[in-house]
Amino acid sequence: MRPRRRPTLDERLSALGAAAALAEGRLDEAPVEHARAVVARAGARAALSAEHSVAALAGATGSGKSSLFNALSGTDLADVGVTRPTTSAAQAVRWDPEGSGPLLDWLRVPKRHTAEPDTALSGLVLLDLPDHDSIEVAHRLEVDRLVGVVDMLVWVLDPQKYADAAVHERYLRPLARHRDVMVVVLNQVDRLPGGAVARCLDDLRRLLADDGLAGVPVLGVSARTGQGLPELRALLADRVSARRLWAARLAADAATAADGLAKAAGSTAKPGKPAGGLAGPLTTALADAAGVPAIVAAVGKAHRHRAAAATGWPATRWLRRLRADPLRRLRLGGGRTSLPAGTAVQKSAVDLAVREAGAGLATGLPEPWARSVREAARAQNDELAEALDKAVAAASLDAARRPRWWTLAGVLQWVVFAAAVVGALWLFALFLVGYLRLPEPPTPEAGDVPWPTALLLGGVLAGLLLALLFRGLAWVGGRRRARKASRALRAAVADVGERLVLGPAEDERARFTEFTGDLARARAG
Template identity: 70%
Template sequence: MKLLRRKEGPSLDSRLAALLEAASLAEGRLPEQAVSGARSVAERAGARRNLSVDHTVAALAGATGSGKSSLYNALAGAELAAVGVTRPTTSTAQAALWDGEGAGPLLDWLDVPQRHSAATAGDLSGLILLDLPDHDSIRISHRLEVDRLVELVDLLVWVVDPQKYADAALHERYLRPLAAHRDVTVVVLNQVDRLPAQAVDRCLRDMRRLLDDDGMKGVPVLAVSARTGTGLPQLRELLEDRVSERESWSARLAADVTTAAAGLATAAPEQAGPAERGAVAGRPGMGGALTGALSQAAGVPLVVEAVAKGHRHRAIVATGWPVTRWLRRFRPDPLRRLRVDGMAPKGTAAGGVTGRAGREVEG
């Protein structure tokens, strides 16, 4: 189950440099919150890159009663997390490690002091699995802990249950804003042992519909039961693939950079006022420089190249010499490889990164 694919195009280093350049150019001209947010993303990315890239940090996140801790114990093969009727059960995050050698500095950076060695074998060497508090906890400190770690981990595994999978708190506070992170997102429908097979299928279809509306098209959705073990082999296989690829950390950071660049672009007003026009007039070429930096940071050159390749690919498939058409059908469509073929979340687009920024800075 290979879910991540290498993407050709601007490197993470070049995109981070472009994001910092855009933040510097936007200083004093765009809202400070957007500028400081972009710098924070760059700093966080730099810190993560300097820590172990041989480990993949996956977090089990979800609402009260979704069964995160039970799933955590089932995957780890030991009763590491307390499971009980009284809520909330999990107050601080804890980590299960499969071969934790060299993971100490990474866990220190994550500020997760509770660490356990997993009891299960297999091909999960390098996995750090976190059990998070409830994102809808009645305790504010628990929700803040979730929000903090959701910004830091490499892979997000959202655990939902048949009763609360459509909860607005999940979709509006997390999934929709994290649409750019769909390559590092997995959704697990837990407690399927409580439902008849037809009801499970209905829930999965409805969850898929909600995810598509959130801009999360293509995100894996697995049906599992931590109690009976249903679906656990498939979840383990997915985690094994992600760990062996060692790309989740970089995919996460790339999505962070894209989101930060979009944040800078959308922070620009639709029409530049006199002050903005004066600032641009006093610094010739600054508008184009900011637009170029934002485009590079957001990966727009990569998307533009993929669009061109995609048009050529589809043209050959549709109109080329019969033998060429037949051979082309076995080659992946460049747009589908990038997962940008009709998959942008509502209200966002690659063009939005250059469009609004260009209007603001050119006046």
């Protein structure tokens, strides 16, 4: 099995930007804006010098940070103090100044110096930051700003305060993703007895491991005596030589921002499966509210009504035409219906079904994204009634199509009716002849029954029997047509439910799935 290719930095940043866009309006604004700021900062840093790496010395008051800056640069640029903050603004020293100007402009570091050329440190820009625990708020803000953008961080601690919770909780722990661009220096080890140095370094490594920074280089140095400085210079030279510190820093920033989004979304794993069978209950509730049962019943009644008018006893068909057509009274097919609005019970059932559908699709999602899915399901509740009415009105019920047998049945009814009429007229003629005492004409007989009587009675009886037969066939056809109408109407109603309820909720769930995929790519490292 081929190993999965790790995404490039550009792909990770693109995924982070996409995740932030998907989270817009769904998660707290702070982590979303942080992710966008990381993407914007990455674009700005990538456009600047890739040949220079900016490392910042950060530390507390009295840690000897400025002394270490002077010792590494071979200058006396930084003012050195013991208990009070002497660095009020960041300053930079460069071993290779060409091309570093725009980078320092972007970092807003105006104080710049050039050290003696050193091939090993070519490309390094070293910053001396103000004290992170300074009593001056502006100093702390400057530290926070630059700690968030420099390519590499060198934390300078001292034996007295290396376990200080302020630096661990405010800076080191939140930067756990930045272990590849971080070095921790225990300065002033010359003040410790020989055996205490190793114990302090081991204890510092334990504290860093608790901060999530296991494996970060920890060096014991003394800016005053020069102990450990060659090792620190060699480490800086090795990191700078790769010319990829800036990319490693941006990758760590992307992972940290993605962690923030994941924490805000409550997503630590892939979403579970949504509850099944959501469409059925929703469609049933919507169908009831849209009057589908009444329409289905009207389709069956209308079929029987029209069948009786087309195939019934001709002498009584006109009575059928005096009755209103059950389906035409609903005025279907004109874009709107005349169905009454849903009852309070039906509206309550629809609201419950919509909520249950939203809750089902939110299954397995963390808050607050689950809430977004539920809200998406209910977002168009006000449009449901009109959409259902239009869908029902536009549904193809196939109710106007006349079955072919109606025509044959109607012709047959007229034939037997004509026979009955002929028999009645014949008998009436015979009655007139007898009444006027005219010679009685010969009357043919069918067996023992005269033909006029046979025609009249047979025609009436046959018509009634045919009417009963055709009514039974119409009843069966009405049931079949009602079932067909029910399927068509439920399909139309289901489409409304999909479009206005399930679809938006499913889109929101898919948005979360896409969000988690983007987060996974942004965090891959």
